[in-house]
Amino acid sequence: MSPLITVDELRALETAPVLVDVTWNLAGPPGKEAYDAGHLPGAYFVDLDTELAAPPGPGRHPLPTATTVTATFARLGITSADTPVVVYDANNAMSAARAWWTFRYFGLTNVKVLDGGLAAWQSAGEELTTEAPSGGVPGGFVATPGHIPVLDAEGAAAVAAKGILLDARAPERFAGEVEPMDPVAGHIPGAVNAPTGANVTESGHFRTPAELRERFTALGVTEGADVAVYCGSGVTAAHETLALESAGIPATVYIGSWSEWITDPTRPVATGKD
Incomplete structure (x- = not known):
């Protein structure tokens, strides 16, 4: 099943999902400003820096605590592991993918990313709102870590040596x-x-599964290979993992x-293009 959902598929859902806006800008301004200016009707805002990551050290975006994520789930009204959730952003799903990955790591099983994000919604003729939804359900679903695998530095080095470690x-x-x-640097x-930019088209939609498989095959990903991904701080790595999963290729972050x-x-640190 695809981890992506189109605008048409979202509109056709019989049960309304929890909508989550994860717009975030590495260099600013804060994503909350963009959310306040206009977002999908019913969407909650989730802040990447404070709700999808712990304070820096070591690394710029370590995993958040289960307590932090549990509070976010309660605020969003998430009451069970299979509560349908759709995440999106205004920047090619770069930060939405971090939410998709983090929510699954902490136990949610029905999370999808809106393909094309905010721009796709507007291109389909749908309206935005500046109204924020009311609070969620206190005492909702309790987040627990470890529902999908994650690598540490030693594990990443092992994959680089014997599998395919994508940067x-x-x-x-x-x-x-x-x-x-x-x-x-290096x-x-x-x-x-x-580079994650090659995962999407100029419109911000993910390339087709066939195109993505072709891309990753050209990079050395073979059937049954041990594949892992990293980036600068664990944000765009989630985007790459989303693209890989869309192509039917399991990968660890x-x-x-x-x-x-x-x-x-x-x-060790390497430099150069190889």
């Missing part, structure tokens, strides 16, 4: 030519560069990613 960052960051976010030795990898000076 979802831009080519110049992978090569170590520039590094706007972290104090050390990549994990053995990783393969697979190294959630600490590059910003955690470099906190240990004994870990």
Whole structure:
């Protein structure tokens, strides 16, 4: 079953899902400002930095605590593991994918990403609202960690050595030519560069499963291969994992990613395009 849902499929659902706006901008302004300016009717806002991540250290976006996620679930009115949830954002699903991955990690089983996000909704002729929904259900579904696998630095190094470790960052960051976010430039030795921008079309929709399979096959992903993904801080890695799952390829996220990898000076650093 696809992890994506189209606008038409969303409109056709018999049971209204919990809608979640996860608009986020790495360099600002805060996503809440965009949400307040207009969002899907009934959508709640979830802040990536405070609800989908713990405070930095080590790494810029560590996993949030189960207590934090439980409070978010209650605010959203999520009452069970199979409560239908649809997440979206205004930036090619980069932050929505982090919500999709995090919610599943903490026990939700019916989470989808709106393909094309806010722009697709508007292109379909649907209206936005500035009204926020009322509060959810206190004492709702209790989040518990570990429902999908996650890698630490040692695990990522092992996949790089024996499987396929994909680096979802831009080519110049992978090569170590520039590094706007972290104090050390480069990549994990053995990783393969697979920038997330190639997962979507100019309209912000994900490429077809066949196109994505072709892309990842060209990068060395083979049937039955151990595949993992990292990025700068575990945000765009989730987007890459979403694309892989859409293509029918299971993958694990190294959630600490590059910003955690470099906190240990004994870990090796590679530069260059290979």
